[in-house]
Amino acid sequence: MLCPKCRAELSEDDTTCNVCGFKIGKVTETEQAWVLLGYISDKITADFANETLMSFEIPSVLMSKSGFFGNAGLALTSFFSNSDQLFEISVPAHLVEEATEILNNTLGSGWRSAKEEK
Ligand SMILES: [Zn+2]
Structure with a gap:
């Protein structure tokens, strides 16, 4: 094995x-299950996150959610209030923890984890 x-x-x-x-x-x-990792408010940071995860061999998917702030329970409106773009980044379920740590280390406050409590 x-x-x-x-x-x-x-x-x-x-x-x-x-x-x-x-x-x-x-x-x-689990390899087939993609889960929402978090939110990124601009395209440059989103692309950077994508590339960073790729360098760690973590596949990721970016989805533009421009103008959409409707996720109940998430404080997106305040976090992204000055932004006209919003990207959702998703990774395979079994890589969420690793990807979260990497983005915390590389993006800092430039992103918001989907799991993060307000
Ligand atoms: Zn191993």
Whole structure:
């Protein structure tokens, strides 16, 4: 059995890769599940986030949500009040934690995690 992420050899009962920390489990299911990672308010930052994630081999998808601030429960209006653009960035479900950490480190306040509590 090989780690799906780094190809390290794993024993059958490993639940986490001891090389890269990848969580073994329902990989085939979770790999197909894309979840909303967070919001970015301008195209330049969004492209940068996309490229940064790609350099970590994390696939990401950007969706423009210009003029849409309707997500209930998320304080988007205040955060993006001076912005006329809004991008949603999505990554595969099993990479959300890693991607969140990377964007926190690279973008800082330039993005907002979808999980973040107000
Ligand atoms: Zn691994």
